[in-house]
Amino acid sequence: MPSPIHTQFTRGYRWYALFILTLGYIFNFVDRQVMTILLEPIKAEFGATDTQMGLLTGLAFALFYATLGVPMARLADRWSRRNVLALSMTVWSAMTALCATATSFGQLALYRIAVGVGEAGGTPPSQSLLADYFPPEQRSLAQGVLASGTNIGVLVGLFGGALLAEAFGWRSVFWIFGIPGVLLAVLIRTTIREPHREPMLEVEDGSLWEAIRRIAALPAFPAIALGVGMTAVSGYGLGVWSPSFMIRVHGLTLLDAGLYLGLIGVFGGILGTLLSAVLVDRFAQQDARWQLRLPMIGVVISIPTQALFLLWPAEQVWMLGDKVFPVALVFMFFSAIFASFWIAPSYAAVQNLVPAHWRTQAAALLLFILNLLGMGLGPLAVGWLSDVYADLGVQSIRYALLSSLVFCALGAVAFSRASTPYAGAVSHTSSR
DSSP: OOOOGGGGSOHHHHHHHHHHHHHHHHHHHHHHHHHHHTHHHHHHHHTOOHHHHHHHHTHHHHHHHHHHHHHHHHHHHHSOHHHHHHHHHHHHHHHHHHGGGOOSHHHHHHHHHHHHHHHTTTHHHHHHHHHHHSOGGGHHHHHHHHHHHHHHHHHIIIIIHHHHHHHHOHHHHHHHHHHHHHHHHHHHHHHOOOOOOOOOOTTTSOOHHHHHHHHHTSTTHHHHHHHHHHHHHHHHHHHHHHHHHHHHTSOOOHHHHHHHHHHHHHHHHHHHHHHHHHHHHHHHHHOTTHHHHHHHHHHHHHHHHHHHHHHSOTTOEEEETTEEEETHHHHHHHHHHHHTTTHHHHHHHHHHHSOGGGHHHHHHHHHHHHIIIIIIIHHHHHHHHHHHTGGGGGGHHHHHHHHTTHHHHHHHHHHHHHHHHHHHHHTTSOOO
16 A cells, blocks of 8 residues: 655655645735725726626636636646645736736726636635645645635735725735735746655546536535535625625725725734644544534524624723724624634634645635635625615625625524534544
8 A cells, every 4th residue: 555645754844835826826815815805996086886806806706716716626636736726826916916007897806807717727726735745634624724825815905905006006916915926826836846756546536527526416515515515605794794884884094994894804814714723633533523513503692703803882882092992802802703703614624624636626616616615705795785774874784794694694603514424524534
């Protein structure tokens, strides 16, 4: 029996690769997230509606990002995950920089579509490489560290974007965040090693559609994907529109909204992501059902905390020197912790279910569902609901976000239903 793939690498190299791939994921999410803090100035300059801005931050990006992710993953599994990641990062970083040159809403939308095309080859190769670098009992932790890049990206994108936009205008933000990604792509190409994997058998090396069919037929995969997708609808809706909510309802400045929400995303999100990864790696060794029970628990707890954040009276504030700090943000912090519980366990669960030669494609298929539903529909649905509730004035965004919490409940049910078939499936597979 051949040695496990992870034995090809020293402990030091594993953690170096994890650091570099996480840094790449931070750039990935900064370039994706930066639109969130720039919604209001871009909307004002181009005279757009909330529905149009929801389309720009959601479906226009996510449709291409999600759809192209699966064939890009197929290319990565057959060619080189490292090379696909480096090329993709070059494309999305360059297109982010070009957003600064947009002279109309339509042109900006085209550039954002191009960013989505580039980012389609980003996350699945990274997740797949880490599954090869680390043994099964450390995969949730490795995936959790990678996923924490999203939270750092939130802080850099929100607060850094707000600082730059206030100082130099919104266009400068795209230049400053786009160009360094090209340099990081060169570092990934030259220092990240592609693991040696056993050649695929002819029966395993079928068409793309055959691979998708067989991955989708794995026990628990449909329920995991549904749980991830439903939770992401609410999560992306809240993530994209919470700065506008704080600006419109709580009267914060662009800079303060970016600072507070960015810090909450970093400290709350990273705490939740890494805590869930450590807990699930420990609990799942005793009972594999905890791999998906823990995400269910986190999502359930996040629902009332998000509701309190949205409903807490705007006039209740604390004064921090000359700064106003809305009390509602305390509940947003706790929500960020528990709403992150699903991330690392879910990604690791899918990697544990599939053989090595399908890992990138399985990650891409999961992200296809997550991004098409979450990133594609979440911001668009909240923007549309805000326009529907327009008679409520500035409160329309509050009730649009509150309405989206129903998707969290659906996600929790799906995670619960996935736990038992997942445990049965992994009990019949050897460590890979």
